[in-house]
Amino acid sequence: MDSGELEHPPAEELQVGPILLALADDNRRRVVAELYERSDGERLCASFDLPVSKSSRTRHWRVLREAGLVHQRSIGNGLYMRLRKDDLESRFPGLIQAVVGAP
């Protein structure tokens, strides 16, 4: 699987509803917050320590990706993820910062 097989909505089509729904979940919001701190780079999806089943993890990645919050790609045997920080900031200025900074 390469990144071309994964659905990534274009930046100009990102919708705030699915973005907010994706961010409403505590686990997904934690992943976004951790990626936000290192958005210059990518992180191995498997490296996130979430207290959920493997199938739930897979679903969380899909929700994040389809909402347009993250970009995923395969390198070797690993699936990597990065926050689409520039796309998000351009379309929803201040939103991600406000969410990840929330108490």
Place this chain on the structure above:
Amino acid sequence: MDSGELEHPPAEELQVGPILLALADDNRRRVVAELYERSDGERLCASFDLPVSKSSRTRHWRVLREAGLVHQRSIGNGLYMRLRKDDLESRFPGLIQAVVGAP
């Protein structure tokens, strides 16, 4: 019914998860956006023109109120609603502005 009978979480207990979940819905987000424009005052709940049933409207008001986005009170026979703008801005700086300004 006076406002004392309606549950309004205190400002210091507002949680971002329920706030985002409440805002993820298009109708509720529209209500918040309209209140944001006139947050100096209140608006009659019945004055919002939502394309949903009466029971759905009632549920939307409850979700908004329990998340801490709005304050509701009865005056005479009418139920009024205002955005808790100061509480929200104090606890989640920039969040509501980013959401209501989203395309």
